[in-house]
Amino acid sequence: MLKECEVLVIGAGPAGSSAAMTAAEGGASTLLIDRKKEIGTPVQCGEVVGETLLKSLKLNLPPGAKAMALDHTKFLLDRRIALTSREPYWKAVSLERKIFDKALAAKAAEAGAMVHADARLTDIEMRDGNVIEATIMHQGVETRVHPKVVIAADGVHSTVSRLMGVELFTEKAMAKGIEYEMVSNKRLPAGMQIFLEPEVGLGYGWIIPKGPRRANVGLAAIGLHGNRRDRLQEWLATNPMLMDMFDVDKVLEVKTGDAPLPGFLGGPRRGNVLFAGDAAGQTLAFVGEGIIPSYACGQGAGAVASAAVRQNDMSRLDCYERAIEDLLGNELSEGGDLKDSILEVWMDESIPAGDRTVLCGMLMSEVMFTDDLEEAKALLSMPQRAMVNTIKATLAKRKARATVSALHLR
Ligand SMILES: Cc1cc2nc3c(=O)[nH]c(=O)nc-3n(C[C@H](O)[C@H](O)[C@H](O)COP(=O)(O)OP(=O)(O)OC[C@H]3O[C@@H](n4cnc5c(N)ncnc54)[C@H](O)[C@@H]3O)c2cc1C
Secondary structure, eight states, X not given: OOOOOSEEEEOOSHHHHHHHHHHHHTXXXXXXXXXXXXXXXXXXXXXXXXXXXXXXXTOOOOTTOEEEEEOEEEEEETTTEEEEEOSGGGOEEEEOHHHHHHHXXXXXXXXXXXXXXXXXXXXXXXXXTEEEEEEEEETTEEEEEOOSEEEEOOOTTOHHHHHHTXXXXXXXXXXXXXXXXXXXXXXXXXXXEEEEOTTTOSEEEEEEEEETTEEEEEEEEETOOSOHHHHHHHHHHHOHHHHHXXXXXXXXXXXXXXEEOSOOTTOSEETTEEEOGGGGTOOBTTTTBOHHHHHHHHHHHHHHHHHHHHTTOGGGGGHHHHHHHHHHHXXXXXXXXXXXXXXXXXXXXXXXXXXXXXXXXXXXXXXXXXXXXXHHHHHTTSOHHHHHHHHHHHHHHTTOSEEEEEOOOO
């Protein structure tokens, strides 16, 4: 039987566990629930986090959660151009998310929160815009609790959102993804590889090494039609680089999931409900980096919720948006701007599809910025060698820690 609580956190992903840990540390009686029987499993993620955010938040990874350090990112654009960035933003660490997520939930429990796996929110009762009762199915038993604050950290398909009638992410506002964890035929470079090409659609594909010969290989795209597994199989069977590196008969795990594009229409607070993580679209576009942003925003939600409970003043919940702004405002809004520019380029059908992916990749890798879009478009009319030389000159002028070369894989 679940016990009553002051703060109820739905979802024990990075957002929910950090929210519950912070709320419990702040002195609120806190209940963290997740519908999964084992927190962290199954994984629905590429499992990579940027080093810059990790460092700026001073987040120490739990023991065993780090899979591999990745010291560069290589962008492969339309099988024609390879851009390798060693800028700090493009250094990363791959994770074992099963270990990471479970360890975060354990930290919440150590901080004093009640934590329950196999506990699903099934219904809520609202009064005057606030949740006054939550119904939870816990190991087959239905319980009702009456929290003062609810933190909805229940992901892109948020049950809280749906039950409250708040607009959810539409098909156009989320990317559908699938990946295989695979064993490679060759030793992998210690870097992430990102593929932008028409074969992937409006999104990107990736190789994220988790060991010298083990990697997540997948793709995510907006409006991905048809069966996801077929799309990935087809990509693996037709992209020359993937064909060389991976054998479709060496698959350790299949992971699928949807990722929100940033920007939550209803705002991250509704009455006594704070939305955090994917449920609030708190991801960095266009890469869709959501693990650490969700963790950070969860902390913000937990701190604001416990302060409101401690002072018995629900108007304190108004501070949440400001807290997010202070924590990650720049990153979230820059990500939103980048997403808008990329979508604009992608929708411009006057540009051939392959060229659009080159342009989107130059924006995403920050070789070109939105202000340089006309300059970038001019590059497309050049022969490949002249294009590469011009990009080289731009990178040198900027003293960017990045290199560019021509690929001939079409
Ligand atoms: C294919 C793919 C690849 C990705 N790759 C990366 C990557 O490499 N790096 C990165 O930073 N981000 C990546 N992301 C995004 C990242 O996974 C998310 O941003 C992150 O997990 C969000 O954390 P969260 O805590 O908000 O939500 P989630 O991690 O989704 O957690 C939500 C939790 O809520 C629980 N829940 C849902 N409904 C209920 C309910 N009714 N009752 C109880 N519990 C409930 C779920 O079981 C789940 O555990 C990827 C996403 C996808 C889809």
